[in-house]
Amino acid sequence: MASISIANLRKSFGRVEVVKGVNLRINSGEFVTLLGASGSGKTTTLRMLAGLERADSGTISVNGSVLNGEGNFVPAHKRGMGMVFQSYAIWPHRTVYQNVAFPLRMKRVRPAEERAKVERILELVELPVAKFGDRYASQLSGGQQQRVSLARALVADPQVVLYDEPLSNLDARLRESMRTLLRTIHKETRLTALYVTHDQLEAMVMADRVCVMDQGIIVQEGAPRDLYDRPANQFVAEFIGQANIFDLSDVSREKGAVRLSNGISLNIPPGNWPNGEATRDRKLVIRHHHACVLTNDAPAGADNLLPGRIKDSIYLGDRIRTTLTLAGALEFVAEGIDGPSTSDIGKDVIVAVPPQFCIVV
Amino acid sequence: MMFTTKNVGAIHRSGEDHARAVCSSSSAPASIERRVPLTEASAIPERIEAIDRGRSVAGERIRAAVTWLFLAVVTVLVVTPMAAIVFGAFRTRSPGDPRATFSLQSIEAVYLGLFNGGWTQSATLHTVLLAIPVTISATALGLFLAWAVTRTNMPGKRWFEFGFLLSLLYSPLVGVIGWTVLADPAAGLLNGLWSALTGASDPLFNIYSYGGIAWVMIFFFAPYAFLLNVGGFRSLDVTLEEVAAVSGANLFKRMMLITLPVMMAGIAAAALFIFTLALEQFAIPGFLGTHVQFDTLAYAIFLRTNAYPSDLPGAAAAGTLLLILSSIGLFAYRRLTRHSERFVAVTARGYKPGVTELGAGRYVLFGVCLLIFIVGIAAPLIAVALRALLPVRTMTFDPGSLTLDNFRVLFSAADMLLGLRNTFYLAFGAATACSVIGLVVAFQITRRKSLAKSILDYMIALPIGVPGTVFGVGMLWAYVRTPLYLTLGILLLAFVIRYLVYSVRSIGGALMQIDKALEESAAVAGATPFKSFMFVNLPLLRPVLASAWLLVFLIVMREISSSIILYGAHTVTLPILTWNYLNDGSYGVASALAITQIGIVGVVFIVLTRFFGADLRARAAE
Numbered sequence: 016m017a018s019i020s021i022a023n024l025r026k027s028f029g030r031v032e033v034v035k036g037v038n039l040r041i042n043s044g045e046f047v048t049l050l051g052a053s054g055s056g057k058t059t060t061l062r063m064l065a066g067l068e069r070a071d072s073g074t075i076s077v078n079g080s081v082l083n084g085e086g087n088f089v090p091a092h093k094r095g096m097g098m099v100f101q102s103y104a105i106w107p108h109r110t111v112y113q114n115v116a117f118p119l120r121m122k123r124v125r126p127a128e129e130r131a132k133v134e135r136i137l138e139l140v141e142l143p144v145a146k147f148g149d150r151y152a153s154q155l156s157g158g159q160q161q162r163v164s165l166a167r168a169l170v171a172d173p174q175v176v177l178y179d180e181p182l183s184n185l186d187a188r189l190r191e192s193m194r195t196l197l198r199t200i201h202k203e204t205r206l207t208a209l210y211v212t213h214d215q216l217e218a219m220v221m222a223d224r225v226c227v228m229d230q231g232i233i234v235q236e237g238a239p240r241d242l243y244d245r246p247a248n249q250f251v252a253e254f255i256g257q258a259n260i261f262d263l264s265d266v267s268r269e270k271g272a273v274r275l276s277n278g279i280s281l282n283i284p285p286g287n288w289p290n291g292e293a294t295r296d297r298k299l300v301i302r303h304h305h306a307c308v309l310t311n312d313a314p315a316g317a318d319n320l321l322p323g324r325i326k327d328s329i330y331l332g333d334r335i336r337t338t339l340t341l342a343g344a345l346e347f348v349a350e351g352i353d354g355p356s357t358s359d360i361g362k363d364v365i366v367a368v369p370p371q372f373c374i375v376v
Numbered sequence: 377m378m379f380t381t382k383n384v385g386a387i388h389r390s391g392e393d394h395a396r397a398v399c400s401s402s403s404a405p406a407s408i409e410r411r412v413p414l415t416e417a418s419a420i421p422e423r424i425e426a427i428d429r430g431r432s433v434a435g436e437r438i439r440a441a442v443t444w445l446f447l448a449v450v451t452v453l454v455v456t457p458m459a460a461i462v463f464g465a466f467r468t469r470s471p472g473d474p475r476a477t478f479s480l481q482s483i484e485a486v487y488l489g490l491f492n493g494g495w496t497q498s499a500t501l502h503t504v505l506l507a508i509p510v511t512i513s514a515t516a517l518g519l520f521l522a523w524a525v526t527r528t529n530m531p532g533k534r535w536f537e538f539g540f541l542l543s544l545l546y547s548p549l550v551g552v553i554g555w556t557v558l559a560d561p562a563a564g565l566l567n568g569l570w571s572a573l574t575g576a577s578d579p580l581f582n583i584y585s586y587g588g589i590a591w592v593m594i595f596f597f598a599p600y601a602f603l604l605n606v607g608g609f610r611s612l613d614v615t616l617e618e619v620a621a622v623s624g625a626n627l628f629k630r631m632m633l634i635t636l637p638v639m640m641a642g643i644a645a646a647a648l649f650i651f652t653l654a655l656e657q658f659a660i661p662g663f664l665g666t667h668v669q670f671d672t673l674a675y676a677i678f679l680r681t682n683a684y685p686s687d688l689p690g691a692a693a694a695g696t697l698l699l700i701l702s703s704i705g706l707f708a709y710r711r712l713t714r715h716s717e718r719f720v721a722v723t724a725r726g727y728k729p730g731v732t733e734l735g736a737g738r739y740v741l742f743g744v745c746l747l748i749f750i751v752g753i754a755a756p757l758i759a760v761a762l763r764a765l766l767p768v769r770t771m772t773f774d775p776g777s778l779t780l781d782n783f784r785v786l787f788s789a790a791d792m793l794l795g796l797r798n799t800f801y802l803a804f805g806a807a808t809a810c811s812v813i814g815l816v817v818a819f820q821i822t823r824r825k826s827l828a829k830s831i832l833d834y835m836i837a838l839p840i841g842v843p844g845t846v847f848g849v850g851m852l853w854a855y856v857r858t859p860l861y862l863t864l865g866i867l868l869l870a871f872v873i874r875y876l877v878y879s880v881r882s883i884g885g886a887l888m889q890i891d892k893a894l895e896e897s898a899a900v901a902g903a904t905p906f907k908s909f910m911f912v913n914l915p916l917l918r919p920v921l922a923s924a925w926l927l928v929f930l931i932v933m934r935e936i937s938s939s940i941i942l943y944g945a946h947t948v949t950l951p952i953l954t955w956n957y958l959n960d961g962s963y964g965v966a967s968a969l970a971i972t973q974i975g976i977v978g979v980v981f982i983v984l985t986r987f988f989g990a991d992l993r994a995r996a997a998e
Contacts, residue, residue: 017556067618069733091621098622104615117633121624151715167623177622 016041016077017174024073026059033059035231036073036078039143044205048218051228052254057211058179060228064209065098065177066091073351077174092121094175095167101180104161105294111137111163112148118171139200158189162196169200178210182217182227214254219243227251243250247289248376259306259347261299266375273299273375277343282320282370289376298376305372306349308337309365319373321366325349328355339366392679402819431957440828447832453873457850459841461699464692464853470708471688471856477733482693495676496694503673503701505586506661507654514654515647516600517594519636521745526609528732530741537606541992542757545977548659549933549954550970551592552965553755556664557763559583565759578696584667592660595752597650603992604646608639627732641713649840650681656843656937663958673698674845674937681941682850692853695846706841727939757974780919782968792833794971798975799933799950801864806871807929811921813872814879821880822827822887836883839874844937847874852941860943870938875931879924887913887918919989926981926990 018040026034034056041047049057064075066082066089074084082089097118101334106114106296111185112133114285121130137144140162152160161181167210168176181197182190198221201208211216216224226236235247246252249260265274268288281299289297308325323339325345339347349366469476524530558566559581567579582588616638620630621986636643656675665671673694680691710940734741765778786792792963821833839847852861860866889914898908914970936951943952950973957966984990 043552065622065623067620090626091618092624092626094622095624096622098619100615100619102613102615104613104619106620106634106638108640117620117625118623121629164619167619171623 017164019175019207019209020074020076020079021060021064022074022084023051024060024063024075025071026056026063026068027071033231034063034070037228037231037233039226039233039236041207041209043207045193046201046208046210046221046223048210048212048222048225048256049228050212050215050218050225052213055228056231057213061177061179061209061211064175065096066094067170067335092372095171095173096177097171097173097174098170098177099164099179099181101183103157103164103184105150105155105160105163107152110149110151111142111155112144114355115166115170118167118173122171125173132170133166136170139169140166140196150249154215158185159288160187161193165197165200169204169206169221174207176206176208178208178212180212181210181308183212183214190217194376197221227254240293245374246250246300246376249298249300252298257303257348259301259303261301261345263297263375266297273297273373275299275307275343275345279342281368281373283373283375284370287371287374290294300374301347301368301372302374303336303348303350304334305368306347307351307367308339308349308354309367310355310359310362312365316331317367318370319368320345321368323364323366325355325360325362325364328357330356339364341366387910390560390780399553405716440826443826443828443832446817446820447835449866450832450835453869454838456854457847457870457873459855461692461695461846461850464689465696466848467518467689467692469819470686471853482687482689483696485690485790486693486697488925489907490697496673496697499671499676500701502586502661502670503698504666506590506593506672507651509703510590510597510654511647511651513590514597514650515601515643517598517748518603518646519605519643521598521602521748522605523611524741526606526744528734528738528741530734530738530745532742536745537748540599540602543596543753544603544930544992545981546970546974546987547951547954548592548596548657549663549936549951549958550760550974551596551756552660552663552791553763553958553970554759555583555588555592556963557759557769557967558755559588560662563769569857584664585757586670589661589664589670591655592662592664592756593657593805595756597653598661599753600650600653601643601646601816604649604988605639605642608642610889612639644709652841652843653704655698655702656845658683658845658940663838663955673701674843675851677845678940685886688849688853688878691849695849699841702841702843702846748848760970761965763963764971766964769963781973782964785962786968786972787963791953794946795948795950795953798864798947802867802871802949803929803932805864805868807925807933809868810871810876810879810926810928811883814883814924815875815917815921817880818884818887822884833880836877840877844874844935845941848938848941862947864947866942867939867947867949867960870942871928871932871935874938875928878931882924882927883920886917889895890916914950919991922984922988922990923992926984927992929980930992931983932978933973979980 019039021037023036024034031167033054037056037060039047039060048282049060049254050239051057052058059068063070063083069088070083072084075082076084077094081087082094091196106117109117110343115133115137116129119132124132134144137147142159142162147155147159147163152163155163161184165181170208178197182193185193194217201221210218210221212221222239225239226233228234229240235242237249242251242255246258247257252258252260263276264276264278265280267273271285272280272282321341323341326340327338329336329338331350334350334352335350335356337351337354339349341347347366348355355362401794417934463487464471466478466480467476468481469481485494486496488494489498492502497887521536521540525533526539530536556564558564559579561567561579561582561584563578564583566581570576570580581591612635617630617634620634625633658673658678660674661670662675662678665675677691677694677698680687680694727772764782765780767777767779767781785798817832817836821829842850847870855861855869860869894912894916895908898912899905903911934951937951939949939952940955943949948956950969954966954969954973957963957969
């Protein structure tokens with residue numbers, strides 16, 4: 016078990032600064048994901064933690080001892096971590112057993128103990144050694160290769176486990192079963208883990224805490240629910256879940272209201288305002304499924320009603336997505352388990368957005 | 377290969393499909409993402425194919441007949457010299473001699489001689505003693521350089537990469553002349569410098585020795601190992617090494633346990649290539665070894681064909697022995713690379729440039745590489761250039777004595793123009809023939825498989841394992857009574873048979889990388905097979921064709937092992953002239969000739985790499 020502390024970490028490749036001052040603390044036994052688009056610097060941050068890249072500045076320490084920074088650099092092979100790569104990275108010239116035993120060999124573990132550990136960990140990833148031990152990578156499916164890779168990362172009781180998009184090469188169904196397996200293993204072992212992904216669903220399923228990265232910095236971190244319900248900015252709002260984002264022409268915190276560019280005013284409850292005073296460039300965020308399309312008249316006294324015309328309606332099986340045109344040519348998307356059908360296209364309707372779901376960022 | 381990432385992507389995709397197909401027996405669902413709905417659109421290509429099939433049943437038959445015809449011709453051409461050498465080994469006299477009968481005398485002399493002190497005993501011992509350490513050292517040196525250039529942050533990598541390829545431009549005789557000028561025990565520049573500095577009377581180096589011969593050969597062959605492994609290091613999936621690092625393996629262990637084993641197929645191919653070259657190499661040990669009675673099989677074979685009266689049955693019998701040695705090499709290679717699937721990273725995707733950050737070590741590495749470059753390439757090259765400009769052998773260097781006399785002598789020699797013309801004809805002819813035939817054969821082999829095509833593929837590759845000297849003797853036995861003998865035709869034929877495999881393999885490798893969908897979309901857009909070939913395949917293949925052409929051109933320009941057996945008064949080539957000048961003691965003229973040849977080859981090399989996109993590194997290790 017180990018706690019990780021990353022302070023003001025920076026890294027450039029040539030002229031491009033990829034990581035621009037990342038600060039991150041991971042408590043012992045915590046599972047943290049770094050979520051971001053490609054080029055956000057998340058993988059580079061992970062690789063610096065692994066010791067595969069050297070930081071330009073800043074420090075990385077595990078359990079208080081500095082691995083990188085303050086003139087110190089501990090190379091990857093001395094960090095005692097485990098890592099799972101997107102490409103699986105199974106050594107093609109070694110059997111499954113030899114792949115998994117490798118970290119133990121490097122630690123000069125006694126043969127009997129090695130055998131026991133490899134067997135136990137292969138059992139855990141559901142590749143019993145009797146059946147799979149002597150196979151080569153070319154005789155395994157992608158999902159099985161990734162299980163071998165996972166076993167290899169975990170076998171030597173690493174202080175920290177690092178995951179670099181481990182599921183993104185797998186197809187949808189395999190991805191889900193691997194996700195469940197990973198979750199179970201981590202619930203059991205409580206290993207400290209950092210998990211890099213661009214898939215928001217994966218991040219939310221796996222993590223105790225999600226850190227959203229954009230352009231080399233962590234823009235927001237928190238429990239999955241906090242990020243979804245209270246995104247700190249437009250990027251997070253759009254990256255996690257789907258949302259309507261509107262520019263605001265008038266923002267008045269005292270009155271508890273904002274005005275859209277088409278002149279319509281909406282009420283915002285006190286809890287839904289961002290920290291900080293700046294009122295310029297604020298945006299309004301409304302999740303697609305938080306809006307309701309009313310084909311009948313609006314109930315009396317309801318707040319935040321937006322008149323619009325149905326432009327399109329798409330049946331998605333578990334829900335219906337309605338695209339509407341509001342006054343001032345604004346576009347609005349609403350989703351619900353029920354909603355208008357294609358025969359309603361062109362009708363004038365009202366969209367109701369309960370104030371508690373209107374978030375200013 | 378040097379296609380765009382798009383094609384690489386195509387490869388990866390098909391590799392993945394292949395992996396899935398292989399794994400479909402396992403528990404994983406075979407293909408989930410590929411649920412392609414069976415719509416009208418997806419049926420269209422099939423329909424077109426059906427129409428195509430209906431129209432071209434006759435065409436199909438003609439194509440199969442062409443394949444068989446090709447196979448027959450290639451088989452005859454490849455097998456004839458091999459069969460001739462075995463036949464010759466059992467004859468008593470040269471072909472055409474009416475007194476010749478069958479006998480075991482040559483075979484006995486060669487094989488029993490191994491044990492009772494015959495002429496083959498020391499030659500075989502020397503050949504093996506030379507070939508094995510040279511192969512190992514040259515391969516190791518080339519690998520080290522390839523690693524330094526591709527996988528470290530050593531300064532000046534690009535320059536080194538270019539520099540190490542320089543030696544592909546010149547013949548082994550450049551090394552011979554260069555090192556004679558530098559390290560002749562009596563008159564070598566280095567030895568002169570050594571005695572001037574220390575006052576010692578004994579020379580520091582003696583190039584006329586086992587060590588000297590091995591030295592020149594190692595540096596001459598190391599660039600091949602470099603060339604054949606640069607691509608391997610570049611395309612290696614670095615996550616294989618990174619995961620080893622995270623698992624606790626230091627740089628050395630990663631190299632020994634992961635990198636080298638994974639690259640073993642390419643390394644073994646390079647080693648086999650060098651081993652065969654070392655076996656057939658007669659110029660370096662031949663020239664440097666005569667002073668110390670260090671004979672090798674290849675040189676002894678040459679002497680038997682060259683002496684008067686010649687002993688062609690003896691040469692053929694010794695040829696079979698050399699052939700057995702090279703087969704042992706081939707066998708070792710096959711053993712090492714039995715499981716090809718274990719040497720490639722089957723699922724590797726998203727290659728990143730994997731550069732090992734060396735701290736101050738990178739300057740040490742730079743120094744080592746610079747030293748290797750100076751010692752292995754620059755020093756002999758400069759020595760040859762210097763010798764070409766000096767009238768006499770000298771242990772001291774006086775700038776005032778520089779002269780172009782050697783070049784004057786060279787270009788006034790009647791042989792020179794003849795040799796220049798012959799060499800040009802042969803190099804252009806063989807390169808062009810190999811590229812054109814190679815293109816046709818590669819197309820045949822990479823498309824729908826058939827028995828004939830598999831045999832064809834095998835037949836073309838057969839001459840790889842045959843040392844050039846042996847091949848020359850075989851050609852001699854096979855064609856000595858035909859009008860082809862002593863013409864450029866026999867040399868051209870020998871070169872095409874020997875080197876066709878290089879162009880077939882590189883073009884075939886590139887063809888396999890071209891996504892079939894590119895052709896299919898051209899077909900759907902209305903292009904005939906010929907048009908789709910002209911507009912889709914040919915432009916994509918251009919750099920590969922240029923590379924294949926350049927490779928054969930370079931090899932033929934400096935070929936000496938086969939041509940020394942097959943040449944006649946009217947068919948001398950530049951390497952043979954160099955060899956003859958050297959053996960006459962005309963070092964200056966030989967040097968001038970070597971420099972001239974480097975100049976010619978250099979121009980062709982620059983033109984093809986600059987304007988036609990040729991890249992020798994792209995040649996896969998086959």
